[in-house]
Amino acid sequence: MKVPFLDLKSPFVELQAELNSAYEHVMSSGWYVNGSEVSSFEKDFSAFCGSNFSVGVGNGLDALVLILRGMNIGEGDEVIVPSHTFIATWLAVSQVGAIPVPVEPDEITYNINASLIESAITKKTKAVIAVHLYGQPADMDAINTVAKKHGLKVIEDAAQAHGARYNGHRVGSLGDAAAFSFYPGKNLGAFGDGGAVVSSDKTLTEMVRMLSNYGSKIKYEHDVQGVNSRLDELQAAMLRVKLKVLDEWNKRRQQVASSYLSSFQGISDDLILPECAQGAEHVWHLFVLRHPKRDQVCRYMREQGVETLIHYPHACHKTKAYVNYKHHLRVSEMLAEQVFSIPMGPHLAAEGAERVVEVVKKALVHV
Structure with missing residues (x-):
């Protein structure tokens, strides 16, 4: 008997009627970017996570980069990262011009060892990225305690932990902001790439939204040098169906x-x-x-x-x-x-x- 690592067909089969209905709704609407499905998913997902705001973006790496940019973290800054993680955590820091400073994992949970973070902090440190690796939340109480002591931002890399809880609270509500990926193999996966930034910081999420849309709040008015990183209507509609289960x-x-x-x-x-x-x-x-x-x-x-x-x-x-x-x-x-x-x-x-x-x-x- 052959056993594949992950079955990506059965989720569609189980939800086929609802997914087909969502597809028909979007395709017949004639509106495929920055429409009602994205805004509805953003509201649904932020509420699910226990945060106030959500911004759909192109993928999980973009979500991390946009958070860092929204926090004005860049050239010459340092960001503490787990040494054991998918490389996207490091790449996001490098892409904004900052320096990833690795901290070893706990040998039991494989998440970043919170007891080692303080010794890695310097005058250049601006944030800690806590990865909820493999689906298990990091030790957020300890991480937040040391971050608060040193005036650091806490960013959750929650790309592998959709729906997980830490002391009764969902990931996505445990730091200053959280980055999610909706890559098809994730617990909440789209049918292509996608991601989201989740936070209760209105100013930050407004900046992330602007940065992800060419640096624009109003069409053809560009306040900053942004990028094009948006969750599309079709993926948002599919994710709304899957979020319910x-x-x-x-x-x-x-x-x-x-x-x-x-x-x-x-x-x-x-x-x-x-x-x-x-x-x-x-x-x-x-x-x-x-x-x-x-x-x-x-x-x-x-x-x-x-x-x-x-x-x-x-x-x-x-x-x-x-x-x-x-x-x-x-x-x-x-x-x-x-x-x-x-x-x-x-x-x-x-x-x-x-x-x-x-x-x-x-x-x-x-x-």
Whole structure:
């Protein structure tokens, strides 16, 4: 039995009638950019997150860049980032001319280690980007405490954590602003690229909206040098449909994760299972395991028809994009060598999950 890493067809099949209706509505309207579907989704999504405002943008990287620009963070500034994250977190900082300053992750949750942030702060530090990695919220109380002490902005990179909660509050409401991606594989995914900036700061979101629309509030009047980064009407309409079932689909992910955790408990000292931090409601964008012989385990699983992926095989400071970074970041480098992700999603059938467990157990015998 083959088990794909992620099933992107079944979500459409489940919601086909509603999605087709949304498609017909947008296509027959004759209005495809900056219309009522986008504004309605922005209201729906900010309310869902527990924040006051939302701005639809082109993708998650743009969302981060626009937040940084909206906060006037740029040339010569420093921004603290997790050393273990998707490279977009670093790229956003670099794109505004600032310097990403890496902080190692906690070895249990893989999120940024809040206890290490203060030692990385300098006179040039302007913000901390907290990534809610794999679907688990970062330690936001500790991060906000140190940020407040030093007068820093807190930006949530929530691209992998749609709907997750920290101490009862949704991600997207835990810092000064949050960036979301709606890439198709996300917990809340569009049928193409898309993203959003969420914040309760009206001034910031108005600046983000202007920056994302050529630096213009009024057509042909350009107050700043902006970009073209807008969520389109069709994607917004589809996202409105999927937002209604996001909590339900996250619960399905949590059920799969619970089954995995029970099945893998104690089967090998070398297999490191993911753990949930106190106060964090994990939405399991990814289910990430660790093993010192990761590559052999993954190779065996692929041979058995179970697809795996690695998030992420190269620490950001070890990529060619950041070749000038001479840091030795032990935890990030170790994770890059050991982590692997197994199939996860709201449409992973019980027999598929059982097959994954079976093949993982066999792989551990073979390596």
